[in-house]
Amino acid sequence: MDSKKNAKKIIKRAKPEKSKEEPLVLQTLRGMKDILPSDQPYWEQVRRISERLSRDYGFLRLDTPIVEFSNLFTRSIGEGTDIVEKEMYTFITRGGDKVALRPELTAGNCRSFIQNGMNVLSKPVKIFSTGPVYRYDRPQEGRYREHFQVNFDAFGEQDPILDAQMIQIAHRIIQTLGIKSVQMQVNSIGCQVCRKDYKELLVNYLESKKSKLCQDCKRRMDTNPLRVLDCKEDKCSQVAALAPQSVDHLCEECRTHFKTLLEYLDELDLPYIINPHLVRGLDYYTKTVFEIWSSAEEGKKLSLGGGGRYDKLIKMMGGEDTPAIGFAFGVERVIAEMKRVQAKPYKIPRPKVFLAQLGNLAKKKSLRLFSELEKNGILTAESFGRGSLKSQLRIANKLGVEFTLILGQKESLDGTVIVKNMTTGAQETVSMDKLVDLIKKKLKADNVVVYHN
């Protein structure tokens, strides 16, 4: 006994020495995580609801590669943005191409739209996409280096009714996922022309109040003056409160667009507010921008998702002038919120039948029987590797199945199988060829095959 233990310890000690030259680190990379089976009901729910609603609203699915030429992102998102400046996973391929892991989905979708000539499709072209995106930033709760987004883009329609519909579907998905208490925040940051004018106006104003701003904001005045409006410092928000607002300085077209959008939103009974300080981190936005926030409890400073118009992006990228609008939400954040408000995850179907086998002959036959049950839509669990009936029943019990099928030596020879009711303990022997029908009947009678969602 002692020698056994010692031997183990020696092996343990020896292990690291063996692999000294290249230590194997059994750990996910910083800011990345596994999505474990126990979490899958939530993910499944998000997938199902998103896919269903995307279809309901006429979106077609598009999947694009995770890796693209890196300038696809730098040019669309904007050279000066944080995402591009310090958060991109960029590398050179063996072929010498400068590529990057996508930090968001819209750029790739636009590329695909142009490359595949989707402008010939009837407008609007509504695109649904989902998958991982990558940003090399400092991880925290709700912020990951790899996270999943569910994304909607619509190309070729400049009518603000599409803005309203986009906000509607965003709201609808989050609500359907069980997050009832949400708030939509909307704003208009104008088009290229009026935004530029507004920025000048704002900078002039801020310049006059410079002494009252925090250090960060003094810096922001140059890099991103709109951000000053968002600062949490008391003194800055006092300055921001009196600052000129973008909505008051829109050009005629942008003002009408925004006004019409608000009329549509009023019609929809959505819980929205106009947040004149709402600014988004990507350069390509024009006119409408919006975010979706949970309002269940204060404290959370993370939006669940956001989006906006990018009317000039396709043209800027070299495509035909095509107005567009998009929205994305972060799956991890939405799931965290679902858990917080105790929203119901998807109920993954559990087996109602367990197949136990006993003896060599039965073991051989059980594989075929299992397959037979599966083909007939009877979800069955098993533990073929286990020998004793006792341990198999224990598993069956733990799984909470309705029936256990027992196939032993005797039954194998007779062409029968024992059906044991796990609630009552009663069991009957039935012939193999009647088994499937019998089980189907029993499950139906017990009304156990009802799943929600």
Place this chain on the structure above:
RNA sequence: GCGGUCAUCGUCUAGUGGCUAAGACAUCGGUUUGUGGUACCGAGAAUUUGGGUUCGAUUCCCAGUGACCGCCCCA
């Protein structure tokens, strides 16, 4: 990128500058031969990594790594 807090079995927790680092849950096995839930018994399983101080460190110090918090920013 900057500042801070933390780090013990799979999970949740105890504990200590010095004998085999404790418990619960979970896992696996057993309580005779072909029958589950309870009970009883047993097994495996951890001091994040690397240095340093020390006769001796899981404990003290430094660094790395990671998680989390506050910035920056964002989904």
